[in-house]
Amino acid sequence: MTTTRAVHANRPTGTTIDTTVGTSPRLGTGRRVLRAVALAATVPYLALKTAWLAGSHIGIPDGSLLLTGGLPITVANAVTLAMDATVIVLVLALTMPWGRRLPGWLLLVPAYVATGLLTPIALGFPAQMLLKALGLGASEAVQAARAPFLDPWVFTVVYGGFILQGTALAGLFLAYARERWGGVRQGAPERRLPSPTGVVAGAAASAGAALGAAFLYWAFGGSAGLPARQVAAYSAETGVVSAAHAVCALAAAVGAVLLARGAGAGARWPLALAWIGSAATLTWGAWMLTASLGVNFGTDEQATAVTYLTYAGQMITGLLAGAVLTRHLLSLRAR
Numbered sequence: 001m002t003t004t005r006a007v008h009a010n011r012p013t014g015t016t017i018d019t020t021v022g023t024s025p026r027l028g029t030g031r032r033v034l035r036a037v038a039l040a041a042t043v044p045y046l047a048l049k050t051a052w053l054a055g056s057h058i059g060i061p062d063g064s065l066l067l068t069g070g071l072p073i074t075v076a077n078a079v080t081l082a083m084d085a086t087v088i089v090l091v092l093a094l095t096m097p098w099g100r101r102l103p104g105w106l107l108l109v110p111a112y113v114a115t116g117l118l119t120p121i122a123l124g125f126p127a128q129m130l131l132k133a134l135g136l137g138a139s140e141a142v143q144a145a146r147a148p149f150l151d152p153w154v155f156t157v158v159y160g161g162f163i164l165q166g167t168a169l170a171g172l173f174l175a176y177a178r179e180r181w182g183g184v185r186q187g188a189p190e191r192r193l194p195s196p197t198g199v200v201a202g203a204a205a206s207a208g209a210a211l212g213a214a215f216l217y218w219a220f221g222g223s224a225g226l227p228a229r230q231v232a233a234y235s236a237e238t239g240v241v242s243a244a245h246a247v248c249a250l251a252a253a254v255g256a257v258l259l260a261r262g263a264g265a266g267a268r269w270p271l272a273l274a275w276i277g278s279a280a281t282l283t284w285g286a287w288m289l290t291a292s293l294g295v296n297f298g299t300d301e302q303a304t305a306v307t308y309l310t311y312a313g314q315m316i317t318g319l320l321a322g323a324v325l326t327r328h329l330l331s332l333r334a335r
Helices: 029-041 043-053 071-095 097-101 104-133 140-145 152-185 195-219 228-232 236-260 269-292 305-334
Strands: none
Touching: 029 043, 029 071, 029 152, 043 071, 043 152, 071 097, 071 104, 071 152, 104 152, 104 236, 104 269, 195 236, 195 269, 195 305, 236 269, 236 305, 269 305
């Protein structure tokens, strides 16, 4: 890295002007640690997926649908292996000099998708572990109602790795964004977005509120619209998953409204709410809809009309809130 500094004769002694152009700042210890953690956290998932693609049944119990899934499961394993490998590329792009030369969208898109897929896991899995530690986990009868899928240790290893990935990526991305785009929002006045964007934000708020209410209903034991096996397998642990999706939907709704009202110009948290909420609802809606239409990721029972509507509602909420988020980011760039 080459840095050029010039000292002007008409300035007080010791005053310098930074004329660095196109260089990448040296990484501190914190970011080096985050990079190492993120890269190491991909190993368990990549190793398992590689083993399964090679024919191993490690971590897969007898009777699991993963053993009888055929080509769709093989394709799903290959796709998810590639997705986690993409995390490695993203981590390197956020911490290497060549990453500063990439188009912004080429980093924002994978970072957005990673945020969406990892956030519900980061919210739900630790809560599930806490419930188990407190003796509030699923009863034996509920466990018996569940179809065999994966050995319990697989979830601990994989989801633990996902949480570490998400945490490390968040730290790396925030630091990268602050250095590359931080100046865009300095001094930006609070200003409402154009009225059409306000209409979109209102639609996002309505869809997110309805979706959040439905997920909270299921989180506390409601059964209307759910498949019979899912109802039979309900416990506080599964309720936590629905609660995590409710939080994400409500975050998308609140974030979209605040950004449309101009609150995001003076504070970061409305932007964070819209980013995280829209990403989580959009990506998980798309993921589960894809699963229900052919590539089965964990249930041997067909989705109901209500669950299809839920997946569509997640995608719609995410798209609407994401549109407001995009308009907000473009407005900051134009100021």
